[in-house]
Amino acid sequence: MNERTADNEYVIELRNVSRQFGTQQVLRDVSFGVRRGETLVVIGESGCGKSVTMKMIMNLLQPSEGDILWNGRSIADRSARELHRDRLRIGYLFQGAALFDSLSVYENVAFGLKQNTRLKTEDIDQIVVERLREVGLSESISQKKPAQLSGGMKKRVGLARALAMTPEVMLYDEPTTGLDPVMTDVINELILQTRASRPVTSIVVTHDMSTVKKVADRIIMLYPLARLNATEEQIVFEGTAEEAFQSESPRVHQFVHGEAGDRIRELAEAS
Amino acid sequence: MSSASPSVPRDTLIHGLGRGVINTVCLLGDLFLFGWEMLGWIITRLPPRSNLWSCMYHIGIQSIPVILITGGFIGMVLAVQSYDQFKLMHLENQIGAVIAISLVEELGPVLAAIMLAGRVGTSMSAELGTMRVTEQIDALRALGADPIHYLVVPRFLSCCLLIPLLTIVADAVGILGGWFFSTQILGVDSFYYWHYSEQFVYAYDVMGGIFKSFFFGAAISLISCHRGFHCGAGAEGVGKAATEAFVYSFIVIMILDFLLGVTIVNFYHFMQTVYPGVIR
Numbered sequence: 001m002n003e004r005t006a007d008n009e010y011v012i013e014l015r016n017v018s019r020q021f022g023t024q025q026v027l028r029d030v031s032f033g034v035r036r037g038e039t040l041v042v043i044g045e046s047g048c049g050k051s052v053t054m055k056m057i058m059n060l061l062q063p064s065e066g067d068i069l070w071n072g073r074s075i076a077d078r079s080a081r082e083l084h085r086d087r088l089r090i091g092y093l094f095q096g097a098a099l100f101d102s103l104s105v106y107e108n109v110a111f112g113l114k115q116n117t118r119l120k121t122e123d124i125d126q127i128v129v130e131r132l133r134e135v136g137l138s139e140s141i142s143q144k145k146p147a148q149l150s151g152g153m154k155k156r157v158g159l160a161r162a163l164a165m166t167p168e169v170m171l172y173d174e175p176t177t178g179l180d181p182v183m184t185d186v187i188n189e190l191i192l193q194t195r196a197s198r199p200v201t202s203i204v205v206t207h208d209m210s211t212v213k214k215v216a217d218r219i220i221m222l223y224p225l226a227r228l229n230a231t232e233e234q235i236v237f238e239g240t241a242e243e244a245f246q247s248e249s250p251r252v253h254q255f256v257h258g259e260a261g262d263r264i265r266e267l268a269e270a271s
Numbered sequence: 272m273s274s275a276s277p278s279v280p281r282d283t284l285i286h287g288l289g290r291g292v293i294n295t296v297c298l299l300g301d302l303f304l305f306g307w308e309m310l311g312w313i314i315t316r317l318p319p320r321s322n323l324w325s326c327m328y329h330i331g332i333q334s335i336p337v338i339l340i341t342g343g344f345i346g347m348v349l350a351v352q353s354y355d356q357f358k359l360m361h362l363e364n365q366i367g368a369v370i371a372i373s374l375v376e377e378l379g380p381v382l383a384a385i386m387l388a389g390r391v392g393t394s395m396s397a398e399l400g401t402m403r404v405t406e407q408i409d410a411l412r413a414l415g416a417d418p419i420h421y422l423v424v425p426r427f428l429s430c431c432l433l434i435p436l437l438t439i440v441a442d443a444v445g446i447l448g449g450w451f452f453s454t455q456i457l458g459v460d461s462f463y464y465w466h467y468s469e470q471f472v473y474a475y476d477v478m479g480g481i482f483k484s485f486f487f488g489a490a491i492s493l494i495s496c497h498r499g500f501h502c503g504a505g506a507e508g509v510g511k512a513a514t515e516a517f518v519y520s521f522i523v524i525m526i527l528d529f530l531l532g533v534t535i536v537n538f539y540h541f542m543q544t545v546y547p548g549v550i551r
Contacts, residue, residue, distance in 0.1 A: 055409065060409045060412055060413065084415060087412075087413065087415065090413075092409075094406045094409065094410055094413075095406065096405055096406060098405055098406040098407050098410035100411075101401075101405075101407070102325075111416070112414040112415055115414060116414075116415040
């Protein structure tokens, strides 16, 4: 994946991407890119299309219109074999960790390696132990099932699983949702640690402003289409975390400071 | 003042009918494509053995108690229901033939399939539906595994291989259940029970039942996995997928039973005409 990309080019790029589910449009003409080694945080209210964007980047969903490029080349131009190969270079931490219920922690972390490599069992064992340690988990939990883990542990196992394949790009879909403040900070630290320990490009989708402050190199803010005019851009902000907090745009200000404003009345009218 | 409100199209019976037809055609087309993709995987690459064993254990071994109970009681119920009529005609000694034929041709395969659609099919659709809702199916794709290859193929193969075997078990236990009730409770002579069973039940009847159960297994697994994969959001979606899996499987089992029954009988007549006495 890295052979064709100069440092100043986008590793991941969305060009005029729209996505519709039936009659409901979630994304409209969205364009942005992420440079090598950068951590881009995508913020926005629930339902604005953040997770859909992540799934389209991972090619788990296809755009209704527009193009998504990995290292300057469109996903649509790739053969199934190329897609399979290149997708393995992207790690994905799912919102609810998405650990396989029927498999143990060890089997979850080793899953990608067993599916896609011919590594010996001893080598896989070593990688699993290393990745678990990296996210602060001991080998003793490796035989536990996901149902026996806490929310924070699940997220960390999900991160270990995503890192097991040594990805060049990490996608974090709401990594701190549902976690207590301490565990939220643990996950934020792990995101930083992951970036410090390997040359990884990251996209983090979140509405947690502590995560934004801690991990973001750059931020984009998506706004729900239902609350935009037909001519307005869906990306309502692009800049650094500091700029976001100092922004005078009412939409950005309201979100980053977590102010309800007239939202209750608006929601009541909308319903 | 005349009101100029926009005309909202009324949802008439014809609209509903049209929508129903379109949805059904879409569903069948999608099911066909789903099955086609799965067959492609079966031809090109079988799933890991451990995965297959796990499914076989769940579908085969864990279904044995249900099949034993169902088969045994069907046999006994057949004995209870037929005995009086046969006794009126002084044919009670031939009750074994009726029980055996009913079981191997119809009741064994169909009731075993319905029981397994309830036990295995709903469980498969709920499991896959939960995996979809909790993004585990997306996670499989993200980790380089094809969900149809990893999840559907082992379930399909297990159902196709084991539901016929479970049907044989249901047939055997049903005949034994019928024997037990007929001989121990109703006083039919054990010799006649087995004698008439053997005399009237042909190998073709037994094979026909097993042949049907193979298709029932294929239908149950395909429909249940398809419903699980297309499950709606939340607990309600999972529940609906499980219900649909059972209802659709039940309907398809009935349709297949009729079509395969006609085919098996016609094939028998055809073979008797062309090669008399070859099939028995």
